[in-house]
Amino acid sequence: MKKITLKLFRYNPETDTKPHYDTYKLEVEPTDRVLDLLEKVKGYEDGTLSFRRSCAHGVCGSCAMRVNGENKLACKTLIQDIKSSKITVEPILGMPVLKDMIVDMEPFFDNYKKVMPYFINDDPKPEKEHIQSIEEQERFDDTAKCILCGACTTSCPSFWANDEYVGPAAIVNAHRFIFDSRDQGAAERLQILNDQFGVYRCRTIFNCTLACPREIEITKAIGEVKKAIATGSLD
Amino acid sequence: MKTHQFEVVVVGAGGAGLMAGLYASKSASTAVISKLYPARSHTGAAQGGIGAALGNLEEDRPEWHTYDTVKGSDYLADQDAVEFMCKEAPGIVYELEHMGLPFSRTDEGKIAQRFFGGHTNNETTKPVKRTCYAADRTGHMILQTLYQQSIKNKVQFYDEFQVLDIIKTDEGIAGIVALEIATGEMHVFHAKSIIMATGGWGRVWEITSNAFAYTGDGVAIALRHGIPAQDMEFFQFHPTGIYKMGILITEGVRGEGGILLNGKGERFMEKEGNAPNVKELASRDVVSRAMYQEMKQGNGVDGERYLYLDVTPETVNKYAALDGRTRPDGTPYVVTGEEILGKLPDIIDFCETYLGVNPVTDPMPVQPTAHYGMGGIPTDNYGRVVVDKDRKEIMPGLYAVGENGCVSVHGSNRLGSNSLLDLVVFGKFSGIEAANHAKNSEYIPLPENPTEYAEQQLDALRNADGDERLSEIGREMKEVMFEHVGVFRVEEGMKEALEKIRELKVRFKNIKIDDKGKQFNMDLLNAWELSNLLDIAEVTTAAALNRKESRGGHARNDYQERDDENWMKHTLAWLEEDGVRLDYKDVVFTKFEPKKRVY
Amino acid sequence: MALNRKVGFFKGLKYKGGGPMWAWVLHRTSGLAMVVFVGLHIIAGFLTQQFGSEAGIAINTIYENDIFQLVIFFLVIFHAVNGLRVVILDLITPLLEYQREAIWLEWLIIMALYSLVIFSVLHDVMMG
């Protein structure tokens, strides 16, 4: 058992005009997740606390939040991995806050949808599977891991500065298809990303890569997309 | 209140809901309604893979798959449905691949396949590589792929809308009522066909691999409308959940050669009475029970309630040599740490994050975890809800697929990798069927006040100003269910549990809801979800109490044998004012006579 | 009502992004500082040269100040070295994997160069 102070961002649109912070003192196990603490507060202290969660083990992407100033999945952050005994939890930046930790994810999904995030191949379907070598599959394996949690885009200073930027998550998902040897939509996607608010808004700041709970090499993926636009080659 | 009209409304955007939505939207106006963003659905948590007899690595046939599934189900599955599913399997896996699903590949560039418990070559009875996978995130890839295709095909989504009720008038199903979570506003979806695909209810139990959102909404809503739930006593406990947390360690780990060891370092699965033939690759109920027995005999690690799952190369290679295991080309099976890392990246990540253990160098502490509901809303092969015991009476316009439906292809125990298959196969056919139905029928007029019942429920909760804490009731339910309606069951325990559930239901009327607002009132919705869990817990316990035999996921200490004479039948349970009413329906047999199940 | 999504500069600075984010912030600041510095310098030179303007001389006198020099040298060195890191990482994508190492290396180089500067400036000050 360990004593910690939990400081939570609170905002209720129906009663508050501006946000404030609430502080709770809790006894926790070192192996508890930040999500467990939120559940504890919600369950036993204040039922109005609102946040999204579902899978509780870092695969659904519901619970991206700022934990001690850094984007994390609340369900993938253990107390023992946080150095300080004071834990501050706030909503992710750059999206409108709707209530407590809940932000409006629509702008995020709108950007995602802009890059045509779906498989395109108009050839007649083969009788069985398309043949794809192990190496060809590994080419986009990293970016196919994305769970659309939004931690990357909302940690990107370029996105904070200009929210018209499609953001790293959208580029990651474009990358997943651009470099899929079975896909035929690469040219169109690159066209979309070669835009004022496309891939060149990325300033190689790396916050995204550091924030990604799936450990996707986002900046590298963005770099590869930039290179594909510049050279016209997908290798 | 807002009203929308769609020919087909799909409730739930997991694998089953998305597949149904995709197919329905080809010919009918379709809306997919989900309380989570589609990409958050729990299908994304599925790890190991999807079963289909492609035979990419060794000989395999859909008939073998059928037999294995029937055997795995302890002969309780309806064999016509199983045959149908296993025959469709290869085609549908190719279809997923054509949608862009990034499967792992064989050296030849085909879809890779791995071992999974209970899948065998029927001629040699050796395990067969039948489970198609994308590393250890097959479910994630299926969910993403289907969501992507839905975007491509412009399927209409209503994200973060919680469905609270189906509108059932004397004439039939007229639509559903949903709450827009962001605003607290009620929406009525007037529809000709409703497809329920709301997933499972593992949150009834304390240790579970299931998401917070797995609260059995679909089944509970159906129960409240006098629709029975089938085979609810059969709930699968997966052998390998992370100790205390329940997070799943895929069966794929054992498929890749992982070994279960007890506190003394013994490989207990090879003991007589467990599974001397296929050992770790026996079907899940068998392994879970063996583990439970080990722990009960004090063979847990350090006397605690967990065992080791060991996939370190030394252990894997040692036992692979003892078993004489070979690669497809006949060379001995030898793995390296690299290879394990490549095939199970997420598992390794989970273990490092939550346990601080690296599976490539250390064994993982595991215990059985509540995983999958074999039961659900009874349906036929086209997802149509069948409400009577003679399979005659279907409820026009109502469909159920995925984990909340019960076709039944899993009987009393599901084979690993058969659920993802179930989702896409039956999702597809119910989507087609629902659209057909819509084309050939008229809208049933909405009643005067369609949201009345849903609103009553919510208001009752909102205004409940008692002193019971939601979280406390939930905790007590989960504890008693895990203790007494878990891996092993006995009469007294289940009676105690049933009593407890009923007591909790009474106490539930006296809860206190802190949040009185409209927007994102998760407090209120969690209360509503808990009421669903309580209903399901009651039905499960009542059904289990009545089934006086051991079969598949339902193992009783007081009736240890399978009793085909009296119990080769599906349970149907109705939730009524004064408790649960039970009845039974026959199992469909085609080819396979019940045999004793040995692995 | 939802809260405004705008993330102001200072709110953004509170994000714990680590080395690369601070490098970016400094890069930006130093870049802007140099624009002002070089811009004024050119104009000052022009004024002095063409019109013998007092203002031009005044501006250039500020530049002679030791403290000012220490600051501007830091900014220039940082901008140049960090800029080189960014250029290399951007143009040779596979190197992006080594970004953590790149940050270390960058600071090593900056420190080395900057100590030369400090040494030189102090030396000048001492020697009068």
Added chain:
Amino acid sequence: MTSRKVAKRGFNLDYVMWLFMRLSALAMYAVGLTGLTAALVMGARTQTDLSTLVRWTFFQNPSHVFSSDIVVLDNFINQFWQIMQITMVFFGVTHGLNGLRIVVEDFMGSTIWRTLWRGFIFFAWIFITLVAIYVVLAS
């Protein structure tokens, strides 16, 4: 792995400027290092102070370093160094002002202020470049 090609994309200011920022950075390194080496070779090694050395590095103009101790200024008074100076000025000023444009556009939506800033930056660019070139050629 099969090699796949896609047509090169059309003109996009942000892409061009992105590339320009990087190339001009490299160009400035090239000019700067040449200037520095030359200054050191030609005597600055022993005779001059730091800020003068930096002036030689970035802008090798005799009038820019009126107090220089470098004895043989003549070596710097030729067309080669004039071209070097103009290159430096062009790249430096364009790089810097485009940097300013990027920063401004990051923090400013498509309002009238953005247009005004763009105009201001454009004229500043023309003005400073011309002035600097004049200084180079006139001295």
